[in-house]
Amino acid sequence: MVTTNIHAFLTPPLTPFKSYSSMWTQQEMRKQVEDALKSLLAKNKQEIEAAHSCLDIVYNDKITELIFSVAKTLSLSSEIKYQAVEIYQSFISSYLDSCVASCSKEDLSTDKVLKQKARKIKEEATPKALACVLIASKLTSNKSLFTTTMVSSLSWLKLHPRDICKHEIQILKHLEFRCCKISPVLEYIGAAVSIAGLWHGSSEPFTNKVKGLNMKCLSAECVQETAVELSDFVYLNREQVYEKLCCSLTGQTPRRTSQFQAMFARVLADRMLLAGSLVVAAAGILGGTAAVAPVIASLCVLIPVAPKDLFIFATCILESVHCPLPALCDLVQDESS
Structure with missing residues (x-):
């Protein structure tokens, strides 16, 4: 009877790498960058073509200032704060699109309904922005930021943890849980x-x-x-x-x-x-x-x-x-x- 030795944890063979000068040529590096760049440029083109006409509402300097301020207070990374801004902007764009889809032509011609929706967004902007910071922290860090920690650190906002959680769930559902991981x-x-x-x-x-x-x-x-x-x-x-x-x-x-x-x-x-x-x-x-x-x-x-x-x-x-x-x-x- 022939016995076969089974090695469960074999050491993989060593792959001889080329020297730095022969392997990492500019042409090869450029090829790697070009390949990675293709999807990024395609995404950029798609965003330009789908640019929302109400970007002045979406790109809100005061909301960005709030998110950046919270990130600084809580010592969060640049990745988290930019991701939070990105999630907030994606939510607002999607929300405005859904509002436009539900409006009649008469309502759209007067902009009355959209102005009412914009006013509502402004009233709920702070808790929604904080909810986006929470989501971003969970996407980009293995040490998730808890609502209670945020509220206790930002007591001047006078918000209850459940209010932020409510908006967090609303944003995730509206975006169908599609939140990109990298800003x-x-x-x-x-x-x-x-x-x-x-x-x-x-x-x-x-x-x-x-x-x-x-x-x-x-x-x-x-x-x-x-x-x-x-x-x-x-x-x-x-x-x-x-x-x-x-x-x-x-x-x-x-x-x-x-x-x-x-x-x-x-x-x-x-x-x-x-x-x-x-x-x-x-x-x-x-x-x-x-x-x-x-x-x-x-x-x-x-x-x-x-x-x-x-x-x-x-x-x-x-x-x-x-x-x-x-x-x-x-x-x-x-x-x-």
Whole structure:
């Protein structure tokens, strides 16, 4: 009788890795980034096409300030606070869509019903925002934030734990428990930082000009950290920053008509434009003129954003934080004109 030795816990064979110089070439790294970027760009395109015309209600600076303040008080991570904002915005967008679907054409023409719904949202905004923080903490941490802990730490809100729990259940049911685990904003920023670090250039006139520059290398960690800090500012002052962007793009102040809001909503929904501009602005702070042009050129190789759009938005962001971008070389200014 032949006996077979069964080894339940065999040590897997060692795989010989290539050396750093031969394995991690720029071409291979770029291929990995491009593959990961495809789904992100598809998602971004979908969000732009489905941009809600009432994004001025969805993107509420005061609610963002509340969520960020709560996150700071409770020492929560950036991932949790951005995820909470994301869940809140998803809920409000979905809620507004359901309101529009249930309204008659006559009601929609007067906006009366939508204004009533918006008033109700405003009245319940605080407990709903806190419920989103709770949900985000459960999605992104193994140490879930309990309602009692939140209420005791934020006694000035004068809310009972069961009130927050009620809104938490309502939000989860309305979203059909579909809450993304990673904040798209931080994910886009991370992707943009990765792209900016893979300088390849292309055959386009703009990138060909940039190849002649002396490029200043920046730490990816520093760029990431600075971009996230700038993102905090943009989220807390979204109306101010985007109005400045609108003035730069159109030469006039934003008009509060429904038609204009519907058009500009596509700009508001473009996360890749925001993330790319934040990374360009971060490069401007850390490396000045020598870093901005190469970063813009790197980003435009892989993402469908025009160099001038990144340059304009980054300039608006930096002007808003009173840190204007230094006079750039003529090639970027020419491309932006």
